[in-house]
Amino acid sequence: MLDEKNKNIELCSNCGSPVTFNIEKQQFACDFCHSTFTTKAEKDFDNLTYEADDLIPFHVPEGLAKKRFFEWLIKGENVPLDILGKINNVQLEQVFIPYMGVNISYEGSWGADIGYNRSESYTEYVTKEDKKGNKYSEPITKTRTVVDWNHSSDIFSGTTFQSHMINDELTGSIATFASRSSHLAFLENTKPFDEHYTAGTRQLKISSNKVSQVLRSVRSFAQEEAEKKMLSILPGDSNKNAKITKFTYDLTSKYTYVPFWKITYKYEGIDYIVIITAATKDKIEIDGNRPLSQDDSTVEKRMKRNGRFGLLGSLLSLLITVFDILPDATGPLFGMLFIVGLGVWIYFAVKRHSFLGNNKKHLKNNLHEYPEYVGLLKQYPE
Structure with missing residues (x-):
């Protein structure tokens, strides 16, 4: 019976490789992709079962x-x-x-046109004048790189x-x-x-x-x-x-x-x-996934937005000044706007950084006072 089954040349439904019949387990097994199935009619992938070859034990307690x-x-x-x-x-x-x-x-094998660089000398004639104004041609030797192409495989x-x-x-x-x-x-x-x-x-x-x-x-x-x-x-x-x-x-x-x-x-x-x-x-x-404080998120986004408005105003002032779009009399005004916009951007950037930093410092202090974490820190020190 085993010989007859193998003569039918069952093919793996998953990868198409020949499979062998395990008479003890009464199922076919593919040595190529490790899938197993019962009969040639069961070609639906949902009916295929797989077993792990190896594993990594838990190393993190x-x-x-x-x-x-x-x-x-x-x-x-x-x-x-x-x-x-x-x-x-x-x-x-x-x-x-x-x-x-x-x-x-x-x-496999490859084929390509392969180029080899070589240097060659050539003569170029340059027109010059003598002291009397007479023109004449003078040969000058130069060097150039040329590529010799050959097909190779x-x-x-x-x-x-x-x-x-x-x-x-x-x-x-x-x-x-x-x-x-x-x-x-x-x-x-x-x-x-x-x-x-x-x-x-x-x-x-x-x-x-x-x-x-x-x-x-x-x-x-x-x-x-x-x-x-x-x-x-x-x-x-x-x-x-x-x-x-x-x-x-x-x-x-x-x-x-x-x-x-x-x-x-x-x-x-x-x-x-x-x-x-x-x-x-x-x-x-x-x-x-972490929870998100909607209030803190709104405050932080507002500071980021205000800072970007300041930066945008500073850049617009700079462009107007550089391209001289408006009369020269407005130059000092836009120069002042550039400085103010830049200052607004720096102010809100510092304020936002301070806001986030204070929050993280507060959370870190709370963590080091959290009883469960204090116990774990003693057991697993940094």
């Missing part, structure tokens, strides 16, 4: 994640000054987000790497942040997948749609990288009409679970979400 969260929270612009006193229901959850890494090996090869987040549950700025963190999936501390590491955590699903998007983009990405490699190895001093005449590539993909702390909290009845990288202590990155 809960206390350190919470400490960094408090420090991040007060650094936002126009954060309410009473935020530490009014946030509640702060909850931390360990989450594994899946990423796909693709190692690509490519080879050769073979080349190289490797490249691409990584992507492969989950479609995350949305908005959180998804953007998680996508930017795809490099974390391939740190040195990656380990083979083991369920002992994921006990008590939540693992986001590997999205078949995301996987298929990555695999579809691999060829164009590989070609772009190959073109860069070709241009970097072309001989000669210049080239034109360079193109790849033959191109093939192979890829090896793997799925990696990367750890993040997900923090949810409430401020005045509104839910907010923050995620924190937990793959390494050396560089912890945070992104998420």
Whole structure:
């Protein structure tokens, strides 16, 4: 029965590669993109399932994640000054987000017109006059650079790497942040997948749609990288009409679970979400949502707007003076307007900077008096 199934040459619905039938699990498996499915009829990507190849264990403890969260929270612009006193229901959850890494090996051949520079001498005749006013031609030897063009071709090869987040549950700025963190999936501390590491955590699903998007983009990405490699190895001093005449590539993909702390909290009845990288202590990155003080935001925007009005008036006065649009008698007036406008801009810029600085100083002082943070600071000193 196994031989008969393999004779049918089942093809992977995801990437088109030949698959083999696992008689114990009673399912087909693709060694190329790691997808599994039951029969040839099930070609819908929603029916494909994926398993992680490896993961990164949590390296950031809960206390350190919470400490960094408090420090991040007060650094936002126009954060309410009473935020530490009014946030509640702060909850931390360990989450594994899946990423796909693709190692690509490519080879091909190129053809191009290659130019080599060389110097050559030539004679140019210059007309001169003698003391009697008689004109005569005098030869002058000069040097110029010319390019000799020859068509050339050769073979080349190289490797490249691409990584992507492969989950479609995350949305908005959180998804953007998680996508930017795809490099974390391939740190040195990656380990083979083991369920002992994921006990008590939540693992986001590997999205078949995301996987298929990555695999579809691999060829164009590989070609772009190959073109860069070709241009970097072309001989000669210049080239034109360079193109790849033959191109093939192979890829090896793997799925990696990367750890993040997900923090949810409430401020005045509104839910907010923050995620924190937990793959390494050396560089912890945070992104998420903060509350915004509408009053402080309005005051800060008004100061910024007033300062811009002053700057605009100063620039208009300068332009009128430079291009002499109005009579000369108005020159001193516009010169004065220029100075006044510049002064208004500087005044509101300083005032705005002072306003924001005082708010941040107030929040920082509150943080260092916040009992929970004081305890975390003793446990995880700077």
